[in-house]
Amino acid sequence: MGATDDITVPQDPVEFVRALFKLDPKEYQAQLLEDKSKRIVVRWSRQAGKTTTIALRALWYAFTNPKSLSLIVAPSLRQSMILGDRVQDYLASLQQDYRAALIDRQQRTVIRFTNSARIVILPNSPQLLMGYTAHQVICDEAAFFREDELVFYNVLYPMLATTARAHGREASMDCQTQGGSASCDSDRQQRAAG
């Protein structure tokens, strides 16, 4: 258990979700929560619980990785905010003593935690993304990114590779896609073919 004053946060993500948010993840959601892979692509049907699971995973990561930076990125700021707002809603649902112990500052697009972890919500824009050194990037609606090769290979992957070396731990990228789109590579093939 990670401790902040008297508050303890379960290190296991499924236990974390059950204990703090009273949500019982389905088996496939539990698998995603526990997945330690460096890169993850989610391809589930609509309303399967992608946004829910990814939002909770982002919070678990922030609470259990002090000083980490997680970026939430989607094709537009409006789409990034859908996931960002879900994260905010879960924080709002926490018991008051947990909120006080765990959250330092909560703004619409930046959340700072008392363990110095941060979650930043951004649109898909190479200019805005450049300059961050992130430990985790969560991409929603990844199939619909404009300039996806530029963003993934020239901006996002390099910032993660640098962070992984600097901090000696795995960096990860979660790509959440919707309604039948495949991995980032397959999306490009799909689009080229279609």
Ligand SMILES: Nc1ncnc2c1ncn2[C@@H]1O[C@H](COP(=O)(O)OP(=O)(O)O)[C@@H](O)[C@H]1O
């Ligand atoms: N494990 C769960 N138990 C109960 N409700 C869930 C669970 N996972 C997701 N939900 C609910 O299902 C609905 C769809 O979830 P959402 O994450 O928005 O799906 P998706 O992003 O895949 O379209 C939401 O109302 C969410 O609160």
Ligand SMILES: [Mg+2]
């Ligand atoms: Mg969704």
